[in-house]
Amino acid sequence: MIRKCSQADRKQVFEVINTAAKAYSGKIPADCYHEPYMSWGAFLEQFEKMAFYGWFEDGQLVGVMGVQPIKDVTLIRHAYVLPHFQGKGIGSKLLAHLLAKSETNCILVGTWRSATWAIKFYKKNRFKPAEDSEALLRKYWSIPERQIETSVVLKLHV
Numbered sequence: 001m002i003r004k005c006s007q008a009d010r011k012q013v014f015e016v017i018n019t020a021a022k023a024y025s026g027k028i029p030a031d032c033y034h035e036p037y038m039s040w041g042a043f044l045e046q047f048e049k050m051a052f053y054g055w056f057e058d059g060q061l062v063g064v065m066g067v068q069p070i071k072d073v074t075l076i077r078h079a080y081v082l083p084h085f086q087g088k089g090i091g092s093k094l095l096a097h098l099l100a101k102s103e104t105n106c107i108l109v110g111t112w113r114s115a116t117w118a119i120k121f122y123k124k125n126r127f128k129p130a131e132d133s134e135a136l137l138r139k140y141w142s143i144p145e146r147q148i149e150t151s152v153v154l155k156l157h158v
Contacts, residue, residue, distance in 0.1 A: 005052040012061040020080035028112045063090040074102045076109040107156040127154035
């Protein structure tokens, strides 16, 4: 079941993100990975900037995805599914739900260049690599320079 995550769900959202983000260990640049992947303070800042939607099974949050309208686009952010639940279509269902809610025609997602599994997921869901990733990252995201250097943007027009 998909529903918008509330303040009461924050701890579970935080845990899903940090548990699933362990997949980045050894894959993204070492200077960009730390544990927890996202600190509680950074998470709270992100939680206030966007709407998080979650996939719940038997009352347990097992997947999350954030959506952030900004300027003339919609950003898909912080998309994570607990490892034990991956490969069951949860991410695709969350993404389809957010795409249906989008108020813009252009949907962007940024991910680490070396997160090939994430890139494959978005391509499977009709996203195309953006030729102007660096410019898009600078325009729509507030992320460190190092993350801009090591990330890509995928784009979908709906």
